[in-house]
Amino acid sequence: WRRSLLDWKSRFQNDFVFEYSDPFRTAASTPLDESKHTLRFRQAPYLDKSTDFTDNNDDPGLTGCTVWDASLVLSHFLVKNASLRIYNRNILELGSGIGLCGILCTQLHAKSVTLTDLA
Numbered sequence: 001w002r003r004s005l006l007d008w009k010s011r012f013q014n015d016f017v018f019e020y021s022d023p024f025r026t027a028a029s030t031p032l033d034e035s036k037h038t039l040r041f042r043q044a045p046y047l048d049k050s051t052d053f054t055d056n057n058d059d060p061g062l063t064g065c066t067v068w069d070a071s072l073v074l075s076h077f078l079v080k081n082a083s084l085r086i087y088n089r090n091i092l093e094l095g096s097g098i099g100l101c102g103i104l105c106t107q108l109h110a111k112s113v114t115l116t117d118l119a
Contacts, residue, residue, distance in 0.1 A: 004069050016041040016067045018075060018100060023082040023108065037107060041067065041098050071100045082108040092116070 003011060018039045025035035043066050078086055078101065086108040093102040093115045102115035 002069055003067055003072060012043055012066050014043065016043055016098070018072075018104070020079045023079055039100065039103060039107070041100065043067070043098065065098065067098055067100050071097060074101050075104050078104060078108060086110050
């Protein structure tokens with residue numbers, strides 16, 4: 001699950017897929033296989049591995065072009081606790097990056113979601 005340890009292509013170029021089960025599913029109403037959902041994100045397709053950004057001073061602004069480990073952990077937490085924390089709430093995500101958590105909140109029935117990041 002540690003995306004920060006992945007190679008360049010997996011981290012910044014390949015699509016990222018987040019799969020989760022509907023936390024509002026009831027066993028009687030929906031079969032388990034029908035309660036699966038998928039979010040797909042396209043990551044920085046315009047950059048290639050030939051560009052060397054090993055020095056922090058050469059940061060190409062990739063912070064919003066990948067899914068960060070903290071975003072992945074928070075997303076799993078939100079799915080497990082959606083009924084208590086997200087349902088019908090107004091959500092403001094600061095530093096949303098690629099937007100995984102905020103977009104997930106829309107799928108978890110938040111009343112409204114606002115995502116922000118540096119432009």
